[in-house]
Amino acid sequence: MTTATGDDLMDSAVLRRIYELRAEVRFRDARPNDGRCGHVSGALEAEFGWEAQSGYLRLLDGTVSWVHCWNRLADGTIVDATADQFQDLWLGDVVTVHPSSPMAANYLHAPRGWDLHLGRGSMGEHPGRLKCVSDGDVHILGPDDPDHPWPSLARAVLRLLTGWNLTDDLVELAARSLRARAGTSDVMSTAELTRPLLTASIQHLGRRGNRPWIAEEFLEPI
Incomplete structure (x- = not known):
């Protein structure tokens, strides 16, 4: 078929x-x-x-x-x-x-994978500009909200990765991941960026209802 x-x-x-x-x-x-x-x-x-x-x-x-x-x-x-x-x-x-x-x-x-080049000056309260590279394509992103620089930068990265405007909770988690990585490395892959988001999504689904989801094939007939 x-x-x-x-x-x-x-x-x-x-x-x-x-x-x-x-x-x-x-x-x-x-x-x-x-x-x-x-x-x-x-x-x-x-x-x-x-x-x-x-x-x-x-x-x-x-x-x-x-x-x-x-x-x-x-x-x-x-x-x-x-x-x-x-x-x-x-x-x-x-x-x-x-x-x-x-x-x-x-x-x-x-989804397309990107390497996020954090660059110097990306630590602390005010991140620097972020160079995103994928197969020769380059996008330069920067924070557009001076009051919330890391979340605004993370929101731009997630929009580049998915094309979606995602929830504040996801943006905040991505911002923490970006900021933590900026203190230890110059480059971060989007796979690494989404790893804590994946963990959070599994936990979110696990909190639905009073007990973990079980596939209907394993449920005892009533």
């Missing part, structure tokens, strides 16, 4: 097979608190030919899943077979997003 479109997902047999494959992967991996998005998207690619993609997902409350995988059909429709792990922070269980939907912009495939 390499030429499948979003309309094919209206076929109950296709949807049923998606659930079957997801269950097979999750039971095989035996990690009930993990959506297994990478392995599930790989199984769908093998079964249907839908391209497996990975990157960032911006959730409904403005937080970000910094490691997520999904599939994209030939017509651009996104199939997110492990959206259930995000509970009420995303659109449902097995989610399909048409390319014309505004929600399609919440999926960022293969």
